[in-house]
Amino acid sequence: DTGVSQDPRHKITKRGQNVTFRCDPISEHNRLYWYRQTLGQGPEFLTYFQNEAQLEKSRLLSDRFSAERPKGSFSTLEIQRTEQGDSAMYLCASSPYAAGGKQFFGPGTRLTVL
């Protein structure tokens, strides 16, 4: 299977802890996106990478959030000092350069902050 994969699929943590999620995009895709989805809402854009460069960040991405894509392949999203409001589904998507707006999504990581 060559789709987008995310790990872990579920994460339960206590408030104040740090968590890190991983995304492996489709191998030939140089664009990678992170989105967050809360209950009853559509996904909301968080940040975008073209190869290893983080080119765009949403104002939703507070300073407790950091994302990396060190070698232009997989990406990690870290949340420091988690808060209950961080509970959401975190989705990763990838696309090739000339795909228009079409993005391929992974299954997501469900974060629950207690």
Added chain:
Amino acid sequence: DQQVKQNSPSLSVQEGRISILNCDYTNSMFDYFLWYKKYPAEGPTFLISISSIKDKNEDGRFTVFLNKSAKHLSLHIVPSQPGDSAVYFCAASVSSGSARQLTFGSGTQLTVLP
């Protein structure tokens, strides 16, 4: 400010009939529109898209219509099948810079009754 709106949170349709899902947008800079389908515990799956230079795009049972003057698009599914039961998200993007972040609506739960 919700730039993409799906005003119907749910829709029920009899198998074999037409399903019509609607979406409105406010940002006139959007130039590419997409529909995604989402099953529980999975990421969104791309369904069909349309460029702003067109008013219709068809793919099998799925047709997307775009009315730019009304800032409205719709997805028609004919005939509807029970396997089409899912949450459908409308999304839009702007081709500024290299990023094509997607702005999603809040989704419509489609239930196709056998």
